[in-house]
Amino acid sequence: MLDLTRLHLSIKPELDEAISRVIGKSSFVLGEEVLQFEKEFAEFFGIKHAIGVGNGTDAITLSLAASGIGQGDEVITTSLSAFPTAEAILRTGAKPVYVDVDIFDLNIDAEKIKSAITEKTKAIVPVHLYGVPANMEKILEIANSHNLIIIEDCAQAHGAKYHSRYAGTFGLAGCFSFFPSKNLGAMGDGGMVITNNDDLAQMIRSLRAHGEEGGRFCHKYIGFNSRLDGIQAAILRVKLKYLERHNFERQRIAEFYSNELADKADYFLPDPWLRLGREHVYHLFVLRTVKRDELKKFLAEKGIQTNIHYPLPLYCQEAYKIQQNLPVVEEVVKNILSIPLFPGMKEKEMQYVADCLKEWMPSPV
Ligand SMILES: *Cc1c(COP(=O)(O)O)cnc(C)c1O
8 A cells, every 4th residue: 555665765864864863862752853843844834833742643632622622512523534533532521423424525524514513512623534625615614603613634634735725724723643654654653733823832732741831840731641752753854845745746646547547437536626626635545436345355366455444434433333324424435445555656556556447447337
């Protein structure tokens, strides 16, 4: 699905230098490299604050908790995402309320949010799944008219844009993961919250470090231990410089697949994103076919690794199951298949994937 070794070897001298720099200074948790990375990350997004945290899940949990969300509150989110989206909401003590997905972009169906709102609803957590921004115009409209905050889950959408504006800059906060496989990945865990809100930024800074505020060893809140470490920050500073180039490469591979398989259009997630003002950063390239399981097996026999993101709607996960029946997501999880796409992928590798798909194609979709 992806080859991180190849990617990292191509920039190894820079990474070595960054790691050595941290060893030279011994500032391993937070510290100077984290401050620099926070500054550069905020500059990239044109936003006031960036707060480095332990991982993407904590970025969401801390943003919600710092906004005062917890026990007794409801948080609306999509029914199709990585489990951490739900877990982050549950960790605050709030209850996730799942909305069906839009058949077109597989993000939360903004038209269906309204009917999920109750007097307990405090926030909406849209996810920009696979790297394509959710329908933020509609989501903002609903949030504003119901006085709800928006915390964006951008774990798969570093650098994605909605009408020329970065995903993560629409809500009260944008939450990023630097898990190694993400579009911007560390060599371990890491996460970031971005926001223009001074109070929220201050609260998250406090909460990520045991609620410390107003002096060393003075704890104003019961917080978390969720800090970004210096080595990851130094690595991420190097990799941030390549983010746009890598995203561009992802887009080129997606374009290649789309062109190669243009006459099999039904089969693919269509690609009209730019026309719709959405810049997709292809964290994943997801096909849809009713014969998904057969195709997965066929590709595996050809030596092509694929994956299903995700096999279950969030409300079907054993950890937190609710009786719910959302028809679109239940159909979608049976049809989706992610095929290999990563920066550094070679022309002949893409061609091989495309050729195998074409070989399989004659069967009706
Ligand atoms: C990866 C991911 C997360 C969690 O990030 P971690 O850094 O692994 O905690 C949350 N939401 C989505 C959509 C993700 O893909």
